[in-house]
Amino acid sequence: MFDRLTLVEDLVDCRGHVLGRKHLVISPEAIAEVGQRAPALSRRPLAETPLVADVAAPLGAPVYAPLFERPGARAEVEAVLRAAPLPDVLVEELEALRRELPVVHQHAFATAAVAVRMLLTAVGRTRTLPSLAAGALLHDLGMRHLPRRLHARGGGPLATRDGYRIAAHPLLGAFHLAAVLGSHPAVAIARCHHWRCGQGYPGLRAPPPRAVEVIAVASAFAALTHPRPYRSSAYDARGAADVLISEATARHADRGAVKLLVHALRGGEGDPREVRFGVPRDGHAPDQNRYAPLTAPARNAL
Numbered sequence: 196m197f198d199r200l201t202l203v204e205d206l207v208d209c210r211g212h213v214l215g216r217k218h219l220v221i222s223p224e225a226i227a228e229v230g231q232r233a234p235a236l237s238r239r240p241l242a243e244t245p246l247v248a249d250v251a252a253p254l255g256a257p258v259y260a261p262l263f264e265r266p267g268a269r270a271e272v273e274a275v276l277r278a279a280p281l282p283d284v285l286v287e288e289l290e291a292l293r294r295e296l297p298v299v300h301q302h303a304f305a306t307a308a309v310a311v312r313m314l315l316t317a318v319g320r321t322r323t324l325p326s327l328a329a330g331a332l333l334h335d336l337g338m339r340h341l342p343r344r345l346h347a348r349g350g351g352p353l354a355t356r357d358g359y360r361i362a363a364h365p366l367l368g369a370f371h372l373a374a375v376l377g378s379h380p381a382v383a384i385a386r387c388h389h390w391r392c393g394q395g396y397p398g399l400r401a402p403p404p405r406a407v408e409v410i411a412v413a414s415a416f417a418a419l420t421h422p423r424p425y426r427s428s429a430y431d432a433r434g435a436a437d438v439l440i441s442e443a444t445a446r447h448a449d450r451g452a453v454k455l456l457v458h459a460l461r462g463g464e465g466d467p468r469e470v471r472f473g474v475p476r477d478g479h480a481p482d483q484n485r486y487a488p489l490t491a492p493a494r495n496a497l
């Protein structure tokens with residue numbers, strides 16, 4: 196099972212601090228251990244940081260209009276995002292993401308907005324929701340640790356080595372977040388968001404908590420609904436939901452989380468467990484799509 200890797204270079208944060216030295220093994224145990232040594236940093240709500248300017252984009256995006264049609268839904272999501280507590284160093288990481296990898300930054304805010312809408316639909320405003328929103332914003336932090344040339348890839352088939360580098364990002368992000376936040380839901384969110392019911396990476400000994408599955412589905416939905424160089428156009432909300440329904444049917448995505456997405460897209464009234472996946476599916480899909488799914492390592496090669 197692929198559940199650990201060896202650093203091929205130092206893992207460095209946006210301030211230049213070394214989080215882990217080359218040759219360190221990033222394993223579930225190493226992530227737990229670095230979390231125990233994390234400093235107790237004070238956190239500010241996102242509303243008090245420069246990141247507050249980034250909240251409006253996903254809330255106003257036409258593609259997400261079905262999620263926010265119910266009166267008050269947009270304001271509820273906005274309030275949770277603004278309350279997301281972050282230490283300064285992670286605010287700086289997200290600002291660096293905005294400067295250096297704007298597509299990943301946009302994806303982070305879209306994922307957080309969609310995930311919060313889904314979670315509000317499922318359980319209402321709970322005490323942990325702002326921390327889950329912070330985790331959704333940071334779920335792809337590990338992408339910052341990849342070579343820049345991999346971000347410019349066109350989406351076609353990847354060299355095996357490059358595929359392994361990309362497959363490293365959940366573990367790198369989880370280690371980075373554990374080093375800063377200690378015990379925090381963001382760590383599991385980063386580590387598990389490509390698990391795909393065991394069809395993705397890295398391997399897990401047990402399924403992640405449902406909230407993590409919700410954020411994973413929100414991340415997939417956000418990726419499908421944004422332009423990418425390897426597709427002639429983005430999916431619309433319905434087309435993206437169709438893709439995720441097919442994945443849930445094939446057991447490559449969590450069925451309950453996909454039901455919750457469909458439920459939120461339909462307005463969020465009633466019980467999401469009652470959602471039935473309809474046929475036929477008639478959302479917009481791109482005419483051309485050169486996307487090739489990543490083949491993750493089948494086992495560790497340390």
Ligand SMILES: [Fe+2]
Binds near residue numbers: 388389
């Ligand atoms: Fe990711």
Ligand SMILES: [Fe+2]
Binds near residue numbers: 335415
């Ligand atoms: Fe993502």
